[in-house]
Amino acid sequence: MPTSRSGLGALTLPAILAAILAAAAGCTAAPPAETGSTAPAAATASPHATDSRAQAATPSAASTADAPTPTPAPAPTTAEPRTATETIVQALNDARAQAGAQALVTDPDLEAIASEQAELIADGAAGFSDQLATGVADAGYPSHAAQAVGALRVTTATQEWLTDPETREIFIDDAFSAVGVAEAGYEAGGSVYVAVLAYTAGDGSLPLGSEGAERILDLTNGERAAVGLAPLTLSEELNAAAQLQADHQAEILEMTHDGLGGLGARFDAAGYDYRLALENVAVGQRTLDQVAQGWVDSPDHYENMVNPEVTEMGFAVTVGVDGRAYYAQEFGVQHGDSAPAPAPEPSRSPSS
Numbered sequence: 001m002p003t004s005r006s007g008l009g010a011l012t013l014p015a016i017l018a019a020i021l022a023a024a025a026g027c028t029a030a031p032p033a034e035t036g037s038t039a040p041a042a043a044t045a046s047p048h049a050t051d052s053r054a055q056a057a058t059p060s061a062a063s064t065a066d067a068p069t070p071t072p073a074p075a076p077t078t079a080e081p082r083t084a085t086e087t088i089v090q091a092l093n094d095a096r097a098q099a100g101a102q103a104l105v106t107d108p109d110l111e112a113i114a115s116e117q118a119e120l121i122a123d124g125a126a127g128f129s130d131q132l133a134t135g136v137a138d139a140g141y142p143s144h145a146a147q148a149v150g151a152l153r154v155t156t157a158t159q160e161w162l163t164d165p166e167t168r169e170i171f172i173d174d175a176f177s178a179v180g181v182a183e184a185g186y187e188a189g190g191s192v193y194v195a196v197l198a199y200t201a202g203d204g205s206l207p208l209g210s211e212g213a214e215r216i217l218d219l220t221n222g223e224r225a226a227v228g229l230a231p232l233t234l235s236e237e238l239n240a241a242a243q244l245q246a247d248h249q250a251e252i253l254e255m256t257h258d259g260l261g262g263l264g265a266r267f268d269a270a271g272y273d274y275r276l277a278l279e280n281v282a283v284g285q286r287t288l289d290q291v292a293q294g295w296v297d298s299p300d301h302y303e304n305m306v307n308p309e310v311t312e313m314g315f316a317v318t319v320g321v322d323g324r325a326y327y328a329q330e331f332g333v334q335h336g337d338s339a340p341a342p343a344p345e346p347s348r349s350p351s352s
Helices: 015-020 084-098 108-122 131-138 154-163 165-171 213-226 236-252 263-269 288-297 299-305
Strands: 005-008 034-038 143-151 178-185 191-199 274-283 312-319 325-334
Touching (some): 084 178, 108 131, 108 191, 154 191, 165 191, 213 288, 213 312, 299 325
Antiparallel strands (some): 034 274, 143 191, 178 191, 274 325
16 A cells, blocks of 8 residues: 655756755655454453546538538537646546556645645745645545646646656556645746645445445455355344444544444344354455455454354444544354354366
8 A cells, every 4th residue: 555655756947946846845654554353252352453528520521503501510619728737637647547547536625735835835845844744634535645846837747747657656556546736836937736646445436334245255255165164144233233333443543343332232232143253343455355355364353254153244344534444344143043064065077
């Protein structure tokens, strides 16, 4: 997962302008993804850490004396010219499309942040101020990258960014989903352009609530099948229990198994008559596959996923105001349910 990055791009202004932007800006670090699991419990569980525009074409037609006079085609509609910042965003998204990355969405909050930084640099600041990272975080983005370049024309600015391998890699990074671009003019001529890219789990790319439960179930059952265990089934009650914990974590902006009376109390509140209750939690991963793999890679979480006694699973994810995703996965078996039978051995073709 990319950490927050910032920097000043190569400059094409005269030396006096280049000197103004010579210093690189500081960077902030994105919070790392985390995971956590509970130990098996009978009554309660004690946690342990773990845009293109179309124009009308005038048709060509040969007229004769006998032919009717064709109706003149309407004049093409001329779209309003793009602003410099719109031109930059379009160029960035064209490059991202070529790289197979999602288009960046313009965010007014990020535009305001970029504008503030551009004005500071145009007024003589050597780099980005601390307000960059603070503003991005306050806007609900857990990670960001920022670039600045001085240029006489907007096309030069985008060329500088997209021809330099290092900055191009940042601009086409599919981990980013939002952008704000701003321009500020120097008194001596030319402009400084600033682009701020950011990511939030609430950008629509992540299925929220229990919409992704089937995917997590499939990934979990894949791990169980690999060790000869029967598949789990999805439980609406356990989805509800998972939602309670995902919401709680997102409210306090912390990964935890505590709160709402503990794991057992959450299962009770969801109406699940459990005989065994297990839970995995995580925060910060950007996709369902990433969070599932994180649990697989952690012995304690993996142990819950392949526990032979549990028969059902639930899952939910909620995004906090910090822009991070908070996950919960619940496992259980109800009173009166027996342990599932082992998965059948793969059938073998008879030898000839």
